Amino acid sequence: MKATTIYDVAKEAGVSIATVSNAINGKGKVSKKRREEILQVMERLNYQPSVIASALMGKKTYTIGLLIPDVSNPFFSEIARTVEDLAHSSGYSVIVCSTDNRDERVEKYIRLLEQKNVDGILIGTGLENAEILALLAEKSFPIVMIAREAAGISVHSVLTDDFRGGELAARYLLGKGHKRVAVLSENFKVSSSFERVRGFRFGLFEAGISLNPEEILSCESNIKDGKRAAAAIIRGSERPTALFCCNDLLAIGALQAAKEAGISVPEQLSIIGFDDTILSTVTNPTLTTIAQPMDQMVKLAFDLLIGSLDNADDIKQRIVMQPELVIRESTGSPPIE
Amino acid sequence: MKATTIYDVAKEAGVSIATVSNAINGKGKVSKKRREEILQVMERLNYQPSVIASALMGKKTYTIGLLIPDVSNPFFSEIARTVEDLAHSSGYSVIVCSTDNRDERVEKYIRLLEQKNVDGILIGTGLENAEILALLAEKSFPIVMIAREAAGISVHSVLTDDFRGGELAARYLLGKGHKRVAVLSENFKVSSSFERVRGFRFGLFEAGISLNPEEILSCESNIKDGKRAAAAIIRGSERPTALFCCNDLLAIGALQAAKEAGISVPEQLSIIGFDDTILSTVTNPTLTTIAQPMDQMVKLAFDLLIGSLDNADDIKQRIVMQPELVIRESTGSPPIE
DNA sequence: CTGAAAGCGCTTACAG
DNA sequence: CTGAAAGCGCTTACAG
Missing domain, CATH: 3.40.50.2300 (Response regulator)
Structure with missing residues (x-):
């Protein structure tokens, strides 16, 4: 079952593929009538543009990486869920990478994500290794640190005090x-x-x-x-x-x-x-x-990341949030001596 | 910082890009000497083939989707971690999708994964909706159900009794x-x-x-x-x-x-x-x-998925594992009346 | 407003 | 054993 391509809709709509592309991306000038026609044909043919092909032309892959120590650790899986929802509603998908705080895993994953042309990476795992920091510094994709610091490289970070x-x-x-x-x-x-x-x-x-x-x-x-x-x-x-x-x-x-x-x-x-x-x-x-305040932190970090996608030279921020004491049952007064 | 492409290594090694490609993929015939030379140049130039470009030629994307109700639920985050490790060691990355068991989310994610050309999907979320089952049935990528059933479509499944x-x-x-x-x-x-x-x-x-x-x-x-x-x-x-x-x-x-x-x-x-x-x-x-026995189940499911990648017409299996009682402290004899 | 053409970075017959 | 060429599905100047 070959997927329908831009050629199919172009032929069906009686226009060139360039026009279809323009209609989809709202680029160039396409008359309102044509555009509507094209959109209808797309609908009818159930056409979905190939992210792969457009990524090859230097467009975004709409995929981001999430580097955390361990998805199965509730602290991080809660982060992962928030990231996923945010990403999802902006049309992105997220590749989850558990590093176990091990340098070789961090490095391997960074290379992997680069090869997959992710648009950016959210990092919630420790970054102390100088080699890795150097590796990261020469990458072109934006990085945002979350709940962690990365000394010496120019990235946004959102952390708790x-x-x-x-x-x-x-x-x-x-x-x-x-x-x-x-x-x-x-x-x-x-x-x-x-x-x-x-x-x-x-x-x-x-x-x-x-x-x-x-x-x-x-x-x-x-x-x-x-x-x-x-x-x-x-x-x-x-x-x-x-x-x-x-x-x-x-x-x-x-x-x-x-x-x-x-x-x-x-x-x-x-x-x-x-x-x-x-x-x-x-x-x-x-x-x-x-x-x-993890939900807020993740939201801030995600927005910073998305913002950096279009404007890589934005001024790097370091946002520090305030922690809060949550009193439950495991604490009380000391026993009387 | 433009990434180095296959052209760069071809030029540097004094061969054609076809030969570089063959050397990388072990396809065609490349003399041992040439191959080694090329490999060295790749190393020196720190060349990493673009997954995107080769995916466009119909090769694999080395990305799989994982559909589960909620990554922040420990049961599923433990699954996600196992999947991730397995995938990682076979060169795949995984896109995590939390469905909340909601049909519209399931559907949206399936379309998304298709658009991203994932090689296959591991599904650990309920699939009762007829429309979605139909949608899935017409897809070309392999699907493996894990800890869930999918009635009426031809897929592998690994479940507990x-x-x-x-x-x-x-x-x-x-x-x-x-x-x-x-x-x-x-x-x-x-x-x-x-x-x-x-x-x-x-x-x-x-x-x-x-x-x-x-x-x-x-x-x-x-x-x-x-x-x-x-x-x-x-x-x-x-x-x-x-x-x-x-x-x-x-x-x-x-x-x-x-x-x-x-x-x-x-x-x-x-x-x-x-x-x-x-x-x-x-x-x-x-x-x-x-x-x-989740670890085993995930391993089996993953292997079935990877197997289906090369051989889509393999006979669909339905593997049923045995559950086990784990006695801890929350159970005992009933109170005496 | 619209289309022909080049090109993204690869792979794959095919010819030599 | 090696390379020239076509093509994957798009986007982007450019010309009209």
Whole structure:
């Protein structure tokens, strides 16, 4: 079943293919009557222009890439969904790429997306590798960072004030009366986590409380490793009364470790997460967490990307959004000594 | 920064573009020496063939579509991740399309994917609409159904024996001593849910227990609606001692409804889900559920799709996998009357 | 306002 | 074994 091409509609409408093309794209001058005729023929023949052919002529492919660490991680799958809807309603489709935060995957995907001539890329995965940054810098397609930074290359970025988020968590815990706290972080090379921890320490510092290095643990960002690391904290000689986790996955690991150790949350241990994913509403107790305004962030990032498509030299923006504390059940006052 | 084309490497290597093309694709005869030279030049020039141009010549686009109800739903995001990895390692990329089970979205996405010349589509969303089935039937690209059926069109499908899954749940509950049970289902028009309920009823029936229509509720497939529907069941005059939910999302809704009503799970009410998503390990109590062997299913489906790419007339298979009961904490014996 | 022609970057017979 | 040429389905000056 050969698809109908522009030639078929040209012949059927008794005009040249150039005129059909013009009618479709609203380019050149086509008389209203002709245009209508052509549109009707297109309808009748069920003609759909080939994106491939027009892409070859240097037009857009109407495809964008989305680079994230892992689609199966709820935080990112929620982002993916928002991106997809936005893209869809502007006529774009999105190729999803899970990087696992691994440089070789990032690089491979970037090359792949380039080969497919995507119009632009939304990046929500870490970009620390100098080689990759150099690779990206020489590309012609626009890039927008979302919830992450990319130092040294000229791109738009939309992020949350992670430092402030950490601070928010510290203040809240302090307000509840906690004095002995610990931190469970994702790998420090992930800049957002690093900032969250810095902010948290700063919040504590302002209240005259300092955090010893051994009270800050880091591990891979998944439930299992979070659980293991949290178990170590819980078993420690001086168990903290509150634990700040750099994301919900780690917080859930902590929740599980506490359950296994027979420590009740929040009565004996307060746990606070970050991201406000669907997971935080599903645990029991539900999770107090720091929310990023993801829908807005994705919307902003997407609009910046689409804007860059037509105007590559626009001034690169760095938009910083404010995080918010979402209080649920996993936090409370410290136990009375 | 113009990308280097086949002309550049041809000139640089002192051969014709035809020879370069042949060297790349291993077509025609190219002397070993020439081929190596060309490959070196390609390397040096950092040449990457344009997928677009070769797609226009009727070659593959190395892009597949994935149609699922919602990427942000953990069950599907886990599928998406597996598909992505499989695709990636075979040189394909995947365009993710969330349909929300809405016919107009399904249709729009199918047209979009066709326009983009995807090589094939993996469908994990319901396909009941006759118009859409007709649309699909006339398409030239291969389609593989995953965890869903598509009646009346010639496609491969890989599914779980949903009936058996329902039966498994019934047997297990029966074995625990439950006699008064209820069902919380997703919309019955979703065939997999319908089968699960049928299987569950059958399991009960074999033990001489029948289910009244009012003990089977259906609602939208999300936590909130599940919670609301479960609340109605719980408040009912004769509260069941066990509740079978057609998927984990609904089961979580039920868990929340129970918590809110002050009913303890599993002591006063056993709850069993379906799908074994990450969510079922995160709740408290953790969720007993019926697992589908998704990784295997996705792998099979993907391989069938890739196979169909080269051989469109292969005999369409219908592979049925066996579900498995995963016992966690949300189920137990019924309370003593 | 409309059409002939060139060209995008490839692949594929076909001729040599 | 290698290359000239046609063609995939479009778009874009350009001429009329």
